[in-house]
Amino acid sequence: MKLLKIEDLHVYYGGIHALKGITLEVPENKIVTLVGANGAGKSTTLRAISSLVPIAQGKISFRGQDITKTKTADIVKKGITLVPEGRRIFANLTVLENIQMGAFSRNDKDGIKQDIKNIYEMFPRLKEREWQAAGTLSGGEQQMLAIGRALMSRPVLLMMDEPSLGLAPLLVKEVFRIIKDIYGKGMTILLIEQNATAALQAADYGYVLETGNIVLQGPGKELAANDEIKKAYLGKA
Template sequence: MNILEINDLRVNYGAIKAVQGLSMSIKEGSIVTLIGANGAGKSSTVRSIAGLNKSVTGEILYKSENILGKQPEEILKKGIALSPEGRRIMPHLTVLENLELGAYIRNDKEGIKRDIEWIFDLFPRLRERSKQLGGTMSGGEQQMLAVGRALMSNPELVMLDEPSLGLAPILVQEIFSIIRKINEMGKTVLLIEQNAFAALSIANYAYILEVGKIILEGEGKTMLKDPRVKAAYLGG
């Protein structure tokens, strides 16, 4: 069953057409990746799903309901969370406070406590630094915190925008193994990535974007072997 379906999505910033008639779907329980160069329209797509873009037309169906035009908070309450590009954690709050902030739409205190423990199990380094200010941590730790914060709203669909950007190779491996774990725990994942090899290696399905349009799609493993994808995104 598709948890999300997008039909003829168009996103404009003034005269700039960031997304031009994009249609895609995401099966419940899968990892789907959107790959493309800078400016391909990847972030514009996920920001539109999250309700953060205003000049948007088309249809975004979440569990068969059109959520286009709804407020970000309403979309979050429906079960869609975004870990944005550039992390955007609160630098003057501690790790624990950042995680608690991620659960602001919830009022089940016991559930929140349990999920904080789950995040600390997923990211042991966050447990060690639970009282540390977010802004004083390394880029990799801030990325872990951004993902953890997105998970604290207890979403069914979690969107990760460039989670490996600017990270050392060893940390990239760690982040991707955690994305797999998140998926194994029943979350559907929409992954936006420039690291095509890492994304295609874990994705069930992939869409390749160029200048706001999908030019290729298929199973992640199949895309890894596609000569066009190899030439453009995997260094030949």
């Protein structure tokens, strides 16, 4: 089943034509990745799905329903959550308060309590730092917190924008292990990642964006082995 479908999507930033009619699909229970250089339109795509940027033309469907003009808060309620680039945690709030913020659209107290317990089981370091101000966490811990907070909304589709950005190589491996773990529990993931090699190896399917256009697509491992892709995006001749 196609969980998310984007058709002929156009987005402008001021005078810049950021997305030039892209069409893509995210099947249920799959990892789909968007790769490409900075400024290709990857983050804009996620922001358009979340209704964080205005859509000039095109259609976005989720579970067969048109969500193109849906408000951001209602997008979250429908089951789409974004882990933003740069983590965007609430630095002055505690770890626990940040996690609770992820459940803002819910009122099932017992369910929320159980989900916090599940987050702590997934990320024991967050449990250890439960009452610590989130701004004092390391970069890796903040990324875990951003993912944990996103999972509190019980998403059907988890979108991740550069989850390994600025992290040490060992933590990058840990982030990808977490992504695989979440996926293994039945989550659908739409991933943007600067580490194109790791993203394509992890993904079931990939799209290559270039200045607002999709120029290549295919199974993740096939794209990772493509010489043209290696040369352009993976830093290998």
